[in-house]
Amino acid sequence: MDGTDHLDRITLPVTTQRLSLRLFTADDLDDMHAYQGLESVARYLYRPPRTRDRCAEVIEKISAPTGWSKDGDELVLAVTRADAPGVIGEVVVKLAGAHAQQVEIGWALHPEHEGRGYATEAARAVASLAFDTLGAHRIFARLDVENTGSAKLCERLGMRREAHLVENDLDGERWGSEYVYAALVHDLER
């Protein structure tokens, strides 16, 4: 299977009722840093908050995705509102296992835009993209058990909780536990 062709099949932006999903550009640096620089956002992404310089490096990389054929290939899309300027967050699809077409999905939203269903709407769009365009057989998300916002989002999408990994991670002095949520194409609430 030629994975690059799969990316070529995607027409951007992907639009939903209230949102538009597109590639990041260098002009999005301040908007990305506004949420990726926050401790509250980084906490559940298993890494420190991003500096502005780190955001610039990341944007350079993700603004030109190279393909969709091997483990680790990913597509990161900026989430924008149809009714307001700027980037409010991001969604990601990652080819975790090319052989069995296992695709990890993820999201991050600026806290100012929480509580209105934007992350769910964007995640639903990338889940559809994964199945309908990128050839996913199964999508999954891994999240800290304390990340209740993400667990609720997964459940709204129709994903099922498949695993509870108990103290499988050590963050400083704190043991972390994770849930794995997943869906096959017919599980999704479209």
Ligand SMILES: CC(C)(COP(=O)(O)OP(=O)(O)OC[C@H]1O[C@@H](n2cnc3c(N)ncnc32)[C@H](O)[C@@H]1OP(=O)(O)O)[C@@H](O)C(=O)NCCC(=O)NCCS
């Ligand atoms: C996880 C995260 C995206 C959740 O944000 P969120 O605002 O709760 O998610 P949504 O944007 O989908 O909004 C859902 C909320 O809006 C409400 N809502 C309002 N209008 C809605 C609508 N039209 N559709 C759906 N939900 C709506 C829902 O009831 C829900 O509120 P509740 O949690 O009180 O029930 C956000 O907290 C975040 O970015 N966290 C940091 C990064 C992170 O954890 N990433 C995931 C790592 S695995």
